[in-house]
Amino acid sequence: MSDAKETQKDLQSADRDGGNSQGAGPPTMSVAEMLAAARGEKADGQQSPKAAQSGPAESVATPALPKPVADRAAPAAAAGAQGTWRINLFETVPLLKRIMKLRSFQFLVVLPNVLVFYLFFAVALFGNPMGNQNLMIMIVWILWWFVLIVFLVPFGSRVWCTVCPLPFFGDWIQRRELVRVRPGKTGALKNEFHGGTRPWPKKLRNIWMQNIGFLAMALFSALLVTRPMASLFVFALMVAAATIFAMIWRLRAFCNYLCPISGFLSLYAMTATLELRHVDGDVCLKCKDKSCLTGSENGWACPWGVYVGKLDRNNYCGLCMECVKSCPSDNISLFLRPFGTDIHLKHYDEAWKAFIMLVLAMVYSITLLGPYGWVKDLANVTWTGNVVGFLLYSLCIILACLVVLPIFHLIAISAGRALAWKEKLSRKKLFIGYAYTLVPLGLFAWIAFSFPLLLVNGSYILQVVSDPFGWGWDLFGTAEVPWTPILPDIVPYIQTVIMMIGLLYAIVKGYEVARSLYQERQSALWSFAPTTVYLCILTSVFLVFFTG
Amino acid sequence: MFDKIIAKLALSAVLATFIGVPLASWYYDSVYLPESELVADFARLDANGDSKLTPDEFDSPKLDQDGDGALSLDEFRDGTKVFTFYWSAKKGLSLKPINGMNYWYKGSDQLNEIKVREGDRVVFRHISADVHHGFAFPAFGIPDPDQVDETGLLYIRPGDITKVEFIADRPGSFEFNCTIMCGVKEIHENMRAKLIVMPAGADGNLTQVSLPEVDASATAGLIRSTGEAFDFESLRGHVWVASFFFSTCPSSCLTMNQQIAKLQKTFQEQDVKFVSITCDPQTDTPEILKLYAESLQADESNWIFLTGDLKKIVEIGNETFMVPVGKKTHSTHLILVDRQGMVRNTYKALDADQITGLRKEIVEVLLEEK
Structure with a gap:
């Protein structure tokens, strides 16, 4: 054939x-x-x-x-059905x-x-x-x-x-x-x-x-x-x-x-x-x-x-x-179009993607930027040779991504479901629907993580652009630029502002999701309330790590 | 039209990408950069009136013409030899580039020695493959006070090329090393090599090198573990092996002295003496040295432990034996001195192969006429 x-x-x-x-x-x-x-x-x-x-x-x-x-x-259309412009x-x-x-x-x-x-x-x-x-x-x-x-x-x-x-x-x-x-x-x-x-x-x-x-x-x-x-x-x-x-x-x-x-x-x-x-x-x-x-x-x-x-x-x-x-x-x-026009996750794999990405934003912030030397040691297995420690570190991350955060999410949406008892929706629909709130929150968490990465290490980029192999070249005259962290003192404040915007964004978009799920405005509000609390808690955890 | 042109050029553009990147990198690093760097060097040297060669006389760089690992420009016309050293806390000291590909492999191309001729202008280019290293070459007054920072160290910083230059103005065997505890102790302590300066006209055979003579007068004032005064004049007529240590060192000094203890047993019937000089005289009083000698089961009749003024000891290391010595820091080389008080060679005490070489050379020196 x-x-x-x-x-x-x-x-x-x-x-x-x-x-x-x-x-x-x-x-x-x-x-x-x-x-x-x-x-x-x-x-x-x-x-x-x-x-x-x-x-x-x-x-x-x-x-x-x-x-x-x-x-x-x-x-x-020049404007979407919800009044959004394009x-x-x-x-x-x-x-x-x-x-x-x-x-x-x-x-x-x-x-x-x-x-x-x-x-x-x-x-x-x-x-x-x-x-x-x-x-x-x-x-x-x-x-x-x-x-x-x-x-x-x-x-x-x-x-x-x-x-x-x-x-x-x-x-x-x-x-x-x-x-x-x-x-x-x-x-x-x-x-x-x-x-x-x-x-x-x-x-x-x-x-x-x-x-x-x-x-x-x-x-x-x-x-x-x-x-x-x-x-x-x-x-x-x-x-x-x-x-x-x-x-x-x-x-x-x-x-x-x-x-x-x-x-x-x-x-x-x-x-x-x-x-x-x-x-x-x-x-x-x-x-x-x-x-x-x-x-x-x-x-x-x-x-x-x-x-x-x-x-x-x-x-x-x-x-x-x-x-x-x-x-x-x-x-x-x-x-x-405006930010956040697509607001619907459709499957469990997408919901778990949102969980994984949010937890990993936190893990990266702790491991790569945090002051916790022992975490870095656990992660850096090739240097320390601590295989058991690395496996433990990996297990914690896997559990946090795949089990712990989804359980918190399930608790939040179950509580919301109970509060909005007048209009019963399936747990699956709510679970996947509200998982979208972690998309804007996760995006801003990654942005908050990325800012210090560039501000602190940006001067290295100038060096390596002039000396890409580290062989002593100086193609553009920037190889000798000393390591100069930019605004290291105010990085936590920048991160805080970014995370607060992310939280606001997540709440606004989450409410949009709630309104699309429920006929009644009241039910949507009650249903989304526990998720709002849970989003605030997640943001607070990020702020603790960012501000030390 | 535009699409048609791009479509025709596309394959060529892809091929040009794959060939062009390595070709451009190679050209820039191996041809353009050495040429411009050396021209700059010679131009500078000319301004000081030191170089015989002007940029106009510059032909083209001959890359490692004699295969000795040195990048040289018309080596024998100008006498300048340029060596590029790669320092790594993981791989040690090497003349071969240490890069992403070989950094993680086990094994190393540890450099042991390089050779130049008497009168050569020598340029060392140091590149760190990982962390900060330090460089000292006391035999040639390096680091220069202008090059050091407030800690008194000359750093080899990752990303920089640290250059030093000097005239190899006298024949002999001279050691240089890393002066910062840069990583694993065993590797750091092995980050040292010798510069052999051959007399002008020598054909590269080490035996033709005229070696420095131990200045006996410079060593007066040292005290033995027995409390007696000591100077090297008393060793004239004997074959002897010198080394530096300090008694509180738990690792390399102990290993080195255990190695000497074995050598002492091997040559106990022969006319070979061992001289161990502390570089921590404040701690290592004659009494402490006595206890230390006993712990090694040393026969003090031909294994002499010495202490004294630190300044004097540093001077002996750096100027008499040409090995780096400071308070509680020292070379781990064993220095073989013949009956005439001439330094014959130095051997790494922590390298089994080198110790085998030392045994052979001791036998050779013993066989020489008194």
Whole structure:
């Protein structure tokens, strides 16, 4: 059986988990199913009762949850249903649209990053073995991290995925092109794809692997941020995995299901002020080809398996801009929007992502920035050789992420559920729904963590930029800049302000979630009250660690 | 149109990236930087009137022309030899770059000695691969008072290149070392090497090096553990091995002296004497040295323990034996002196291979005519 036939068979397989995303989650359906669902049909061509009932623009992913904000927004509206504004950037800045429509766009933005990553690898192998003298460590874990968490994610959604060099070789293998697009047919896709054509295993169509990956990386954070070779090992593993995945599974299986950075971005991109969406929903409804998903002669099939017609959250759109090129109706654009427009988590894996990320923000703050030498010793197992201590440290983190915080969360939502007894909602709905409150809180906790990282260690960046290998170079005359911590005395105050903003943001957004869950305002208030207390407690714990 | 151009150039751009990064790094580090650095050095030296070579005469740098690990510019025309040392609290002292790739591997390329010729201008470039290290080369007046900070130490800071230069104005074997407790004691104490200065015209054979003679008059005033006054003149005609220690040291001194105890047993029938000088005379009075000698079961007839004025002892270490000595800090080298009072060689006491070498050379020296 040819690969194409196998792919076709895979695509038409009815054995899927029912599709929870419709372009709003990591693809849990085959492309054929998504196409069918997008057209309001079952994969076998029958009309889907749910689709018929709900309409194609409504998420069928969360029947228990109310309609997401974006679903209720009028197509191409300048303002959302809740009075939120949106600015069509392609209309406002036509040059931006022209740039995004360039076939060479992604290549041109990824290539410099490939070069930089390649330089990082060289520096890790041949440069100074100490982190503060090594370009890779300073740029990746201080500068990149700061820029990512403070600017790119809150303002650019998953724009990092646009320029990410990790899947460069995988894409190259699958497309056999660096710039051009190959029209053709690969299963249900309208491009000529090479490399892997198998569908990703059904049971793994979630972000649990990303959760575990990020957690595992975090356990070795002390090693990663101080040893260039450890970082090199992880990044080399990620490049290798992205490439191998592309040779086995179709599209960006690595990015969708394994990349720990992708998981991190998927969660916090929900808060971003940038989104890629369709302009006019009716155009998508009438569109037969669904080229944004399947590709065309102008653009590759969506590497993320997202159908823009029903895209209602930023979580799983990697902003590669292929759909902008492939859409025959020019119906896809970038929009500017208010912070925190996507407010709905939809699955347990996403809820646990929020738990893990919040706890890890705390763990990083304690281990890397805190004054607790004994914690650093426990984390730094390669230096101390204390394996038992490290295992204990790891166990505590794993338990805190996976068990302790979820239990506190469960207690809070159970109390809320009891208080809002007039309107009974399932624990699952509340558990997942209110877990969103940890997204803004977590984002601001990470921002609070990142500020001292840059302020205290920023001067090292000037040094390593001039002397990337630590070989005594002075390319830009900044190699001799002494270590100069900036505003170390007021860092705790900055962190306090950031955390308070995060708390406020979490409460406001949490209340929005509550209002979307409950019909009655009173019930929403009572239901959300214990979660508010729990958010305040979490913030207080952060403040204790930040202010010492 | 633009896309078509980029599409045509894309593969070349990718290949250029993968080839260009290492090529540019190599060129900058191995060609451009040494050239500009040495030109700068020579220009500076010219301004002082010390160098015979002007930038105009500069051809191109010859990288390690003679394969001795030294980066040299027209080595024999100007006589300047440039060595780059890599210091690491984990790997020790090496001429090979210590980087991310080899830092975590076990084993090391520990440097033992380098060679120059008498009259050479020598430039040492020190690079730390990890923590702060210190550098001292007392035989050539390094550190210069202008280079040290308030602690009196010359630091090798990570991220910097610490440069020192001097004229190898006399033949001999001279030791330099790390002067800061930089990490694990065993590694720190091994972070030392010798500069062998060969007489002009020598072909590199160590035996042709004229070694320093022990100045007996400079050693007057030392006191034995028996309470008797002592000077090195009494050792003339004997083969002897000198070392520095202090009795309260729980690790390297003890190991070193246990090694000497074994050597004493090996050569107890021969005309070999051992001289151990304390570098903590305030604590190590003759009485304490007596007890210390007994604890080592030393035969004090040919193992002499000495104390005295600290200033004098430091002077003996730094100037007579050319090894770094300070209060409670000292070289762990054993210094072999022949019957004529000439320093023949130095050996690391904590290195089993070097001790084997010392045994062999003692035998050779014993076989020489009196």
